[in-house]
Amino acid sequence: MAVLYRKYRPQTFGQVVGQKNIVKTLQNQISQGKVAHAYLFTGGRGVGKTSIARILAKALNCKKNVNVNELPGGSVEDACGECEVCKAVEAGNFIDLIEVDAASNTGVDNVREIIEHIKFAPSVGKYKVFIIDEVHMLSKGAFNALLKTLEEPPRHVVFVLATTEIHKVPSTIISRTQKFDFKALSAEELKQNLKNIAQKESLAYAEEIFDLVCQNAGGSVRDSLSILDKISTLGGEAEISDVRALLGVTDSALLSELLILIAEGRSAELPEFFDKLLEMGTDFEIFNKDFLEFARKLLVSKLIKEEFLESKFAELEVNDLIFIIRLFLKSFKDIQISPSPDIPLLLASIEASMKKAAPVSHPPVVAKEIRKEQETAKVVEPEAQLEVRSPQLSVIDSSGSESLTVDEVLVFWPDVLEKIREINGPLGSMLKIATLSGAENGRIAIQVKYLFDQKTIEKNSNLILKTIKEVSGKNLGISAKLYAAKHEDSPALSINDALQVFGGEVIE
Numbered sequence: 001m002a003v004l005y006r007k008y009r010p011q012t013f014g015q016v017v018g019q020k021n022i023v024k025t026l027q028n029q030i031s032q033g034k035v036a037h038a039y040l041f042t043g044g045r046g047v048g049k050t051s052i053a054r055i056l057a058k059a060l061n062c063k064k065n066v067n068v069n070e071l072p073g074g075s076v077e078d079a080c081g082e083c084e085v086c087k088a089v090e091a092g093n094f095i096d097l098i099e100v101d102a103a104s105n106t107g108v109d110n111v112r113e114i115i116e117h118i119k120f121a122p123s124v125g126k127y128k129v130f131i132i133d134e135v136h137m138l139s140k141g142a143f144n145a146l147l148k149t150l151e152e153p154p155r156h157v158v159f160v161l162a163t164t165e166i167h168k169v170p171s172t173i174i175s176r177t178q179k180f181d182f183k184a185l186s187a188e189e190l191k192q193n194l195k196n197i198a199q200k201e202s203l204a205y206a207e208e209i210f211d212l213v214c215q216n217a218g219g220s221v222r223d224s225l226s227i228l229d230k231i232s233t234l235g236g237e238a239e240i241s242d243v244r245a246l247l248g249v250t251d252s253a254l255l256s257e258l259l260i261l262i263a264e265g266r267s268a269e270l271p272e273f274f275d276k277l278l279e280m281g282t283d284f285e286i287f288n289k290d291f292l293e294f295a296r297k298l299l300v301s302k303l304i305k306e307e308f309l310e311s312k313f314a315e316l317e318v319n320d321l322i323f324i325i326r327l328f329l330k331s332f333k334d335i336q337i338s339p340s341p342d343i344p345l346l347l348a349s350i351e352a353s354m355k356k357a358a359p360v361s362h363p364p365v366v367a368k369e370i371r372k373e374q375e376t377a378k379v380v381e382p383e384a385q386l387e388v389r390s391p392q393l394s395v396i397d398s399s400g401s402e403s404l405t406v407d408e409v410l411v412f413w414p415d416v417l418e419k420i421r422e423i424n425g426p427l428g429s430m431l432k433i434a435t436l437s438g439a440e441n442g443r444i445a446i447q448v449k450y451l452f453d454q455k456t457i458e459k460n461s462n463l464i465l466k467t468i469k470e471v472s473g474k475n476l477g478i479s480a481k482l483y484a485a486k487h488e489d490s491p492a493l494s495i496n497d498a499l500q501v502f503g504g505e506v507i508e
């Protein structure tokens with residue numbers, strides 16, 4: 001249903017959307033009479049390869065150009081779009097333009113036929129132009145026949161080979177062509193083009209509809225216009241919600257709602273949220289994919305510290321988002337084997353929300369709490385070996401452990417965290433969220449909520465121990481303990497609660 005795409009196919013270089021450098025180069029070559037014998041156009045589908053190849057055929061043979069080019073110093077580098085040649089190319093019946101779709105004609109015979117054509121001089125125009133689309137589909141024999149022709153091309157012939165899969169084109173062919181890499185179009189280029197066409201078609205759509213089309217077009221003019229075709233079936237004044245439904249695109253408000261539930265640790269509300277999605281007839285595979293994209297965008301903007309971040313996600317740290325994305329990558333895979341497609345997503349959401357339910361911030365100094373945790377902590381043998389692991393406790397000792405009190409640790413701990421954060425942001429953030437529960441036998445005891453965090457500490461033990469040594473001047477070990485499930489609520493004192501109870505001060 002590429003109605004609009006066919007209707008608005010560019011007919012001159014001036015009408016081409018994007019690909020400015022390629023167009024400019026070709027125009028220069030035409031005006032200077034330095035046209036190559038063989039071009040190779042590579043790039044994704046619907047980015048203008050065939051359109052530009054046809055315009056090149058026109059411009060090389062355009063009656064206006066032929067006349068002007070014969071005048072000394074005079075040149076026109078675009079097709080006029082009006083002469084008999086331009087009209088014939090547009091109508092698909094220009095005798096000196098031979099188009100082959102290699103996807104449907106892969107035989108060696110077809111290339112032989114082309115070579116037969118090559119012997120004859122152009123009938124009407126100045127050049128015979130051969131466009132071989134999806135050239136990577138040619139058989140080996142056909143490539144060899146083509147190669148022979150490319151080695152000794154007649155003067156009046158121009159080849160344009162086009163492909164979406166350059167890696168399947170033999171290097172011997174590539175080396176005999178001038179290669180142009182067509183780029184995916186930017187959202188801005190697509191949007192401008194869509195808006196122009198919509199205006200001509202009397203389709204008055206809101207800005208956000210055009211944005212949505214561009215997001216789903218994958219940089220392809222053809223795809224953007226076939227989406228617009230689809231939308232136009234809704235009439236001239238479509239609503240964004242109808243367009244989303246039509247395209248099977250998830251309402252971003254739902255994605256945002258899910259992330260808020262996760263970020264605020266509201267796991268109890270998740271089943272109801274998923275019931276709502278079920279009632280709406282949601283395609284969970286699409287929802288999962290869109291949620292991943294949503295989280296990915298947020299992660300990227302966090303990493304580059306974009307200012308316009310929505311404040312409702314301000315509490316989500318980079319490592320939270322990485323954790324969430326990992327969970328939803330897994331659920332995406334699990335959907336395929338799940339008897340009911342919502343289950344993997346619900347599980348991923350609950351797991352993610354429970355991680356966020358872990359205390360977000362603690363006062364680094366809460367003496368009473370530390371003592372309480374020490375009472376319930378598993379006893380660590382002083383002679384514990386390096387990296388002794390148990391499901392509950394991970395112990396990393398530095399050689400020659402020294403003894404010191406909790407208060408002594410707390411003097412330098414914030415500096416340790418800061419320094420680690422500079423080197424490994426996610427690790428630093430995770431350690432800051434973790435509870436410092438004590439210091440015993442020369443070992444700093446930390447409590448974390450997830451095995452994942454515990455493993456991260458183990459994996460980064462060298463950095464942690466080295467930083468502790470640098471900051472404190474002491475050889476200290478570290479132990480990372482998982483909160484027992486029953487303790488889930490116990491460390492969740494807010495900073496303010498703790499300050500009130502213990503009269504401490506926040507060390508940032």
Ligand SMILES: [Zn+2]
Binds near residue numbers: 083
């Ligand atoms: Zn013309």
